[in-house]
Amino acid sequence: MMFKGNFLKSIGLTTVLAAAMFLQSCEKENGLTQSTLRFTHKVGTSNVIYDSLMYTNEASNLFSVTLLRYFISDVVLHNTSGDTFVIDTDIYVDARDTNTLTHVFTTEVPNKTFTHLTFNFGFSNEDNVSGMYPSLPESGMVWPDMMGGGYHYMKFEGKFLDNSMITNFKVHTGMLNGNANYFTVTLPLAESISSKFFDMTLVMDLNNWFRTPNTFDLANIIGGMMGNQTAQTQIQQNGQDVFSVIQND
Numbered sequence: 001m002m003f004k005g006n007f008l009k010s011i012g013l014t015t016v017l018a019a020a021m022f023l024q025s026c027e028k029e030n031g032l033t034q035s036t037l038r039f040t041h042k043v044g045t046s047n048v049i050y051d052s053l054m055y056t057n058e059a060s061n062l063f064s065v066t067l068l069r070y071f072i073s074d075v076v077l078h079n080t081s082g083d084t085f086v087i088d089t090d091i092y093v094d095a096r097d098t099n100t101l102t103h104v105f106t107t108e109v110p111n112k113t114f115t116h117l118t119f120n121f122g123f124s125n126e127d128n129v130s131g132m133y134p135s136l137p138e139s140g141m142v143w144p145d146m147m148g149g150g151y152h153y154m155k156f157e158g159k160f161l162d163n164s165m166i167t168n169f170k171v172h173t174g175m176l177n178g179n180a181n182y183f184t185v186t187l188p189l190a191e192s193i194s195s196k197f198f199d200m201t202l203v204m205d206l207n208n209w210f211r212t213p214n215t216f217d218l219a220n221i222i223g224g225m226m227g228n229q230t231a232q233t234q235i236q237q238n239g240q241d242v243f244s245v246i247q248n249d
């Protein structure tokens, strides 16, 4: 839309403002003044209800969820030209602590039509440095030095019915003896990000940790899985599809 200067002067301020608003809407401005990344945790399509033995996984374990804490790192937007924008280097999430479920960013996203989001679940080996979190709650995720050091990627705990006995399970993942058990998640965005700010939700479906490609039977990790590389690999492989993204704006 083009106006000649003289014409602009003659039609008055109201029309100029209306034109400015029109041009802005052409650029798909969403009006946000900061970016927000939210985290939601589900089993199937329903939000997690904690401490209730009510879920059934692929191995037919009846289970509950009591604790879910994890890190994601290198959270980056990408476009098809190879441009990147780092949203954050590391994010700690405790599903039961609402303070950790909403992360706000004030740096403007460059206007480069970002089409997908990537992040590491846990940390790359080089980023997984013992002592980097001196205080709680992150320091509570420390992974023992004698097992390779650094930090747990995830603690996912609950109870399950093992031969009619209510039994604890602890799905704990990390860099066991230096093995790179983290994985990179790539999520295409249904609507590319061209605005200065975004509002997105990362959704984790807990049942997906227990299936595809490996049917994960909690009876196999009674007593823990921190020293069990086979179980670490199974969870790593199953984790590829635990996340989806919802764009709120």
Ligand SMILES: [Cu+2]
Residues within 6 Å of the ligand: 152, 172, 173, 226
């Ligand atoms: Cu552990």
